[in-house]
Amino acid sequence: MPNRVFFVKFKCMIILGIETSCDETSAAILKIDRGSFNIASNVVSSQIDIHTVYGGVVPEIAAREHVKNINFVIDDALTKAKIKPKDIDLIAIASGPGLITSLIAGTEAAKTLSYAWGVPIISVNHMYGHIAGNFLEKIKFPALCVLVSGGHSELILLKDYNNFKKIGQTIDDAAGEAFDKVAKMLGLGYPGGPIVSAYAEEFRKSGKTPKVSFPRPMLHSGDYNFSFSGLKTSVLYTVQKMGKLNKKKKEEVCYEFQEAVVEVLTKKAIKAAKEYNIKSIMMAGGVAANRKLRSSLEGAAKELGLSFYVPEFKLCTDNAAMVAIGGYYLNKKTKAKKDNWKNIVADPNWEL
Amino acid sequence: MEKIITKTEKQTLNLGKKLAKSFNGGEVVALIGNLGSGKTVLAKGIAEGLGIKGHVTSPTFVLLKPYVVKGDNIKKLVHIDAYRLTSGRDMEAIGATEFFDRDDCVTIVEWADRVKDILPKDLIIVKFNIRGKNREINIRR
Numbered sequence A: 001m002p003n004r005v006f007f008v009k010f011k012c013m014i015i016l017g018i019e020t021s022c023d024e025t026s027a028a029i030l031k032i033d034r035g036s037f038n039i040a041s042n043v044v045s046s047q048i049d050i051h052t053v054y055g056g057v058v059p060e061i062a063a064r065e066h067v068k069n070i071n072f073v074i075d076d077a078l079t080k081a082k083i084k085p086k087d088i089d090l091i092a093i094a095s096g097p098g099l100i101t102s103l104i105a106g107t108e109a110a111k112t113l114s115y116a117w118g119v120p121i122i123s124v125n126h127m128y129g130h131i132a133g134n135f136l137e138k139i140k141f142p143a144l145c146v147l148v149s150g151g152h153s154e155l156i157l158l159k160d161y162n163n164f165k166k167i168g169q170t171i172d173d174a175a176g177e178a179f180d181k182v183a184k185m186l187g188l189g190y191p192g193g194p195i196v197s198a199y200a201e202e203f204r205k206s207g208k209t210p211k212v213s214f215p216r217p218m219l220h221s222g223d224y225n226f227s228f229s230g231l232k233t234s235v236l237y238t239v240q241k242m243g244k245l246n247k248k249k250k251e252e253v254c255y256e257f258q259e260a261v262v263e264v265l266t267k268k269a270i271k272a273a274k275e276y277n278i279k280s281i282m283m284a285g286g287v288a289a290n291r292k293l294r295s296s297l298e299g300a301a302k303e304l305g306l307s308f309y310v311p312e313f314k315l316c317t318d319n320a321a322m323v324a325i326g327g328y329y330l331n332k333k334t335k336a337k338k339d340n341w342k343n344i345v346a347d348p349n350w351e352l
Numbered sequence B: 001m002e003k004i005i006t007k008t009e010k011q012t013l014n015l016g017k018k019l020a021k022s023f024n025g026g027e028v029v030a031l032i033g034n035l036g037s038g039k040t041v042l043a044k045g046i047a048e049g050l051g052i053k054g055h056v057t058s059p060t061f062v063l064l065k066p067y068v069v070k071g072d073n074i075k076k077l078v079h080i081d082a083y084r085l086t087s088g089r090d091m092e093a094i095g096a097t098e099f100f101d102r103d104d105c106v107t108i109v110e111w112a113d114r115v116k117d118i119l120p121k122d123l124i125i126v127k128f129n130i131r132g133k134n135r136e137i138n139i140r141r
Helices: A002-010 A065-081 A100-117 A125-130 A175-185 A192-206 A227-242 A247-275 A289-304 A320-331 A338-343 B009-021 B040-048 B089-091 B113-118
Strands: A013-019 A026-035 A036-044 A090-094 A121-125 A143-148 A153-160 A164-167 A279-284 A307-309 B002-006 B028-032 B064-067 B078-079 B105-110 B122-133 B134-139
Touching: A013 A065, A013 A320, A026 A090, A026 A320, A036 A065, A036 A320, A065 A100, A090 A100, A090 A125, A090 A320, A100 A121, A100 A279, A100 A338, A121 A125, A121 A320, A121 A338, A121 B064, A125 A153, A125 A279, A125 A320, A143 A175, A143 A247, A164 A247, A175 A192, A175 A227, A192 A247, A192 B002, A247 A289, A247 B134, A279 A289, A289 A307, A307 B040, B002 B009, B002 B089, B009 B040, B009 B134, B028 B040, B028 B113, B040 B078, B040 B122, B089 B113, B105 B113
Parallel strands: A013 A090, A090 A121, A143 A279, A279 A307, B028 B105, B028 B122, B078 B105
Antiparallel strands: A013 A026, A026 A036, A143 A153, A153 A164, B002 B134, B064 B078, B122 B134
């Protein structure tokens, strides 16, 4: 069938990505045309008005709600990208780590579609997906990824797009979680990241030196691990001692707290960059939106003569496009077979 | 009711380890106390006491983390954090309640006071109070 061969040769690859690791239900269509990526759709449930579709309110804790959302989200992703099931070449599913009930909802839906459509499926580690959010750009390897979000704080070493290993992680709270909890202690609301950061910026603008000081946990631990729980407790003691806090005092606490988090993350990244002869530093995860952390890491990269990458914000928080990109590179390494759905199971503890 | 004062994080961790040694499986441990009062540290201690290697990190974001235990009776530790939950209904939604009556499982629930309507009657309740740098820990079995 010469015509068919001709057609296949110039057909772009189309990947359906599915992500349900925690709160978000997401589906995306990624088109790859001769190595260049085009995110044709990237639907995240919290952004669309699903409750008008099936009635009732979508609770914030969505675990089992994924089951209700997933078909609508996938359908929306296909419609927005003007793609039919028969056009899809590969399904990429984030089958772990995460919340088991959430993961099962997405994984089983993806496997069912793989079987029904006869499309190969590949499982993508959710954390690797976060890193892959950077791969819209050509990366210089070896690279170091500082992966920080509400649920994770990890340092990942990448030798190539699909060759990576974790070299360090938090041993207690994630960085994003520490921001949320400090915001809570100061009565600043949720989510804590943007507001703590804004308060810190106000203090910075005042040009003053903070009178409060917080520890830089594990800065000299000799490994690449972090600990943010003790820092949180230290903030608690300080806040208790200070009594009733006005806005200026809160700004000062936020500033020093953010400085502590950023310093630890940056210094460990620099240490790793030197030890592993890194050529570029990248960020991933929701905390990549933190301007202070971003500028600190970017500054460090510049000083060391390294490239620096950070995905646009909508690719930093949980989304399916990053899973599709990750799936593309993993599939290049080991091509997924049509019956691969038989081998895929949701794994809440899947370590990178 | 048992009242213990711990002076350091290490002591809280060790209390968790000691507590774990008395478990036979089927225990549900409710941890109640403010931010920074030592709940996750005690949970880490319990995990260590059950022989879990590797990092036991905060489940606040992901809500529930299961760990494999290689004990004679206990095969699983389930670490739940209700900090982001608002009611027992949410606990059911994440599948947490399924672990409560399993004999091969130890379940820890942080911020248990937020979901008390759904917790089993047979509970180990651990309450944390911050006393300066010390922690007053009350255990009721």
